[in-house]
Amino acid sequence: MTTIEEYLHGVVGFEVKDNAITSILIDREVEPGADVSTxxxxxxxxxxxxxxxWCASTPSVQGSVEDADGVWKHKEGGTQSSAFDKRNLRQMANDIYKLYGENTTSSKVVVKSWGIARR
Structure with a gap:
């Protein structure tokens, strides 16, 4: 048996807080601890x-600790994501939302130039 929480923790390469997953489950009316196969x-x-x-909306750099003493350095933990990573996450989410007829957050802006008139 795999719970929905375990499944969601496993689908992204980010450290996801339990309260974030709990919020998602509440919003989707999914019982915490539900077997994903059901x-x-x-x-x-x-x-x-x-x-x-959620991952796309988190800060780009999280939870890193760095110690240094002279030439010695040690860095521990943390994650970093680029604008490209976040754009891909949003696109994958929007593709799923579109598949199921949910509103997406993407918008297309068209700029039309009428030129500049000199007097």
């Missing part, structure tokens, strides 16, 4: 999309 594909996919969006 959930329908739509629910599982939408929880995953919500997690992708």
């Amino acid at each position: 959930l329908d594909k739509r629910t599982k996919d939408l929880c995953r999309a919500d997690l992708y969006m």
Whole structure:
């Protein structure tokens, strides 16, 4: 048996806080501790999309500790994600939302130039 929490922790390469997953489950009305094999594909996919969006909204650098003494340095923990990583996460989430007819956060802006008139 794999719980939905274990499944969600395993789908991204980020450290995800338990309260973030709990919030996703509450919003999707999924019982905490539910066996992932008992959930329908739509629910599982939408929880995953919500997690992708959570990851995309976190700070780019998290939880690193660095010590130094002269030439000696030690760095521990932490993660770093680029704008490219976050853009990909948002795109994967939006693809899932679109598949199931949910509103996406992407927008297309078209700029039309009418030129500059000189007088």
